[in-house]
Amino acid sequence: MNNRIAAENMAQLYKKAAEKYGELPAFATRKKELEWEPVSFRELYAQGLNLATGLIELGVQAKDHVGLFGDNRFEWILSDCGIQLCGAADVPRGRDITDSELVYIINHAGIKVAIAETEILVKRIQDLQSELPSLKEIILLEPVKKLPEGVLHLSSVLNTGKNLREIGDRRAESRMDSIQSDDLFTLIYTSGTTGKPKGVMLSHANIISQMKVIPIELSCTDRVLSILPVWHIFERVFEVYTIACGVCTYYTSIRTLADDLKNVEPTFMGSAPRLWESLHQRILKRVKESHPMRQLLFHTAYFLSKMYKSSLYFMFDKKLKVEKASLLKRMLLTPLHAVRWLIITPLYGFFNVAVLEPVRMSAGGSLKATVSGGGALPVEIDRFFNFIGIPVLEGYGMTETSPVIAVRTDEKLIIGTVGPVVSNTDVRIVDIESGTVLFPDENHPENGRGLRGEINVKGPQVMKGYYKEKELTDNTIQDGWLRTGDLGMITFNNCLKILGRSKSTIVLLSGENLEPEPIEMRLTQSPYIEHCMVVGQDKKHIGALIVPDLDGLRSEGIELSSLEDAMNSKKAEKIIRAEIKKINSTGNGFKRHELIQEFRLLPENFRNGDELTSLYKMKRHVIQDKYAELIEAMFNHEPSGAI
Template sequence: MREFTVPPVEAAPQVGGLADAVFDHAEKTPDRVTFGRKDASGRWRDVTSAQFRDEVLALAKGLIAHGVRFGDRVAIMARTRYEWTLFDFALWTLGAQPVPIYATSSADQVHWMLHDAEVTACVVEHEDHAMTIGSVIDRLPLLRRLWQLDAGEGAVAELMAAGAEIDEDVVHRHRRAVTPESVATIIYTSGTTGRPKGCVITHSNFMFEADMLVGRWEPVFHSQPGDEASTLLFLPLAHVFGRMVEVAAVLSGVKLGHQPALAASALLPDLASFRPTFVLAVPYVFEKVFHAARRKAESEGRAGPFDKAVEVAVRYAEAMEHKAFGLGPGPSAALRVQHQFFEKVVYGKVRDALGGRVRHAMSGGSGMDRRLGLFFEGAGVTVFEGYGLTESSAAATANPPERTKYGTVGQPIPGTTVHIAEDGEVWLHGGHIFSGYLNNPQATDAVLNDGWLATGDLGMLDEEGYLTITGRKKEILVTSGGKSVSPAALEERVRSHPLIAQCIVVGNDRPYIAALVTMDQEAVEHWLAMQGRAPLPPAELVRDPSLETEIRRAVVAANTLVSQAESIRTFRILAHPFSEEHGLLTPSLKLKRKAIEKAYAVEVEALYG
């Protein structure tokens, strides 16, 4: 199939801007709880629609007092926290344009984005961020204001006090000037292949995306019919995925909490205390939950039963999937009995790790292993995998609630068309497609054609319109023998091994395909402990014969996906993981291939020695 369209769901006509929802909710349901916010003692406190409206209004008045006006661009450099959402909606109330900056961005990256976007003011989280801005401020003549969230009383209190004398009508005059076509934000791409580009996203783009997602998937936001929908946002708000979660939650009245760290040690306790009804995450989170559960079972001497439970969950989910598509009768009686047996001892504990109430989740940002998705389905958490880009304001496709096809990224979201070009490139069309790159008409013309977005991704549509992403056009490797190889599937399969953190496949203009792999330190320490062995220094670990045998198993498993000419012939274990700090990962954890190959040029050469 070359093209597939899903009609739009019914939605209210677009008028005004994103911030109007804050004021509408406060008027209609002032006492409805719209946020959970952690206080200084670590307890979650409710924030109502009326309280949030009042805070947005007070902050907007303060921004006006400090000179922020309609159309101004204000950068936000912070982790995921309540104040970010507060600033977003205060700025949107004024018709200003937030420019999100990753909390881990380097001074050079920060300078480029603030300069390119002509930012006039900036909000930072703490002193380190302020110092990063300070190191480049002499080259940013337009930057006039810098506010720090964690300094003294904090930027929010400072601004609210500054705006106390501003008339509310001044704010509302700004708000009434905002139209759906107004620019909402400039979000910079991750820069995997060069300097980040600023995607111009309008209020209309976000409204369309939120309306279509909520209209189609709202029933699965609830743990059970009639309960209050809530989600804990732990994705970076500098990423379009996290930003869309924020927007859709506020516009639809879903209770929203914020969590600034993806590390399991910080995230899991907050999931347990906030108890969301659904979550939106990247595959990394689901992998961490699964591997942590298996390590715990192994430590307790229950690895065998756990692995059996995994197998039963996968077979059960696969049987349910076949039934949904008319390909089978569903789980057999014997399989249902086995599944019920593992419900309390394994599956319930996996759900408890997500807070206990989650029955549905959405995954995006990168590909999710089909078997992992089936396991979670069998364990009682349906994960709807989707696909999108910054340029498509987040999701362009997602698996529908009633017919999830694991291993695919689903069908187009309502109001969207997916087209597969002659060379296999995925093209998208819909109301969520961005209006272009800031200050870069040449790059805009390269990807936008009469409203169609050429994504740069390669994919296939099946007969029912489900999309499978097979790779990136720019990442296709061509061996010296002329064989074209897409590295994504190989890397994903290798990385599914519990001991492996990252994998990069190399082989461009080389005689064969090879790989560099890094280790999951926590998993390796557990693996050694289970063998009664002490932790090994990295230099010894990479030469450990037992570890090499484990990694070879992962490589052999990955090679079953491809022909012999496309298979990984050899590999090298690296002592340290690729990190953002060393410029080898983007802030959204994507591999910077050229940078990695340059940094590990000696190791790559050794693969072909």
């Protein structure tokens, strides 16, 4: 049954949820392991109205931008609710926002009222006050003993609102009625390590469009565990979705996650690859430490499940198809898979029940599915969880598309892809070099499936633009098509496969972003390094491919006739290792995650036209493809920590 609420904007959503779900818990906060505090949908909306009235009294106008700096907690959602109900938009960031970002964002967005989670954060904002001419009020969220000077506490704003509403103030309701679908509901600043943050303008229509595309049906009987930062659009969209479905969201933290998984037994959660990596390691460790008999049972079960599922995937066309499949081969193999499936099913049935079910318990045991986003999920981990029976639905999106572009569904659970493009959304693949459309194009065989290019998106989720950045917006969105900057292709069973980034930004597994160019620029200044390319997309840390400068090395007295000699020379490696350590250091202003942990010397120089453009810029994807194995080997090697 479809339970989701259809609303036109966020304010209406909060209202309708209160009417429909009433006293059901909407959000729960952990006090102790088995003591949680619920807040009902009705309570949330009632408090939200009080807060909205209080904010209006403070002078917040419709369509104003209200700063909301903090991490997951009930008061965050309450603040969001209040801001939506008074017709304003929030500008969210986490507690880890830097001072310069605070100054930039508050000034750029013209924030007059800022809500801050902690006392420390309030203090930091106050210290920057001289640089923040527009900021009038700061509201503190967390309970404190003594309120800092010049700061309002959330409770007093709520109280003001409550008193006003008691004497008949209904300004919040009239604000709600005047909200238009294309008004902003949020303005999210994405951080770039270089350059200034960009304010992504997302409208009510953008976020509401997402309610239709999330592939998992949820109802009042579901439980969602929230661990990712709520100010990130990826987690935010799930929290909005849970409100629409009447689901209770339970706030957890890394520290308490293992316990909370057991106690809350979530049926759904938004997750990042990192989470699955650590759970994967934990499960494997536990298996390794267990009795040999149990290890045998586990491996047998896993093997059977793999056989069982791959036959199923084959029969139902759920295998990754990057090439056009031969019909004959399919016809020949299908009966074989059917026979294998029949033989394995009873055995799999037993092992699934006896061995795999207890393993699934480590994730609470009730998970219907989970969506992983915010970075690519390593394929072996993806397989592991799908084989042990926790369906991990990998999705693809970005803040600019609020955020879902594609996501795996139950019917299209194809490992290695991010699933089919969501409904009402068009995706095209554009050739990077020439800018021509590769998919969909009838001139290409199979309409352009299997061709690689930049992913462009058009649909109701595409942002209005970057706030006060017309030029950047026009560059990014052309004729309604948003250029994602990611490389991808459409597989032969109509799923989107992500192949890397066309822009050079590297996103590490931890979600941290970094631009490789500044590091490369500094390194190539060394006399020993001619070219250098930093790699590490979706890895734990970064690494580098290096073309050494032979003359430089020779001047150190090493006999070298070719790059291959250098590659095999211990001495050359040592010199370059020392050089990287010297240049690529925190002392030189690099952040921790910007430090190169591993490198490889290349046997050939980059050639103009092949690896380099005519302007001597590196063609990253060409190099990445050419040395794919070397890069893989480098990251599979344990970091020596010597750099």
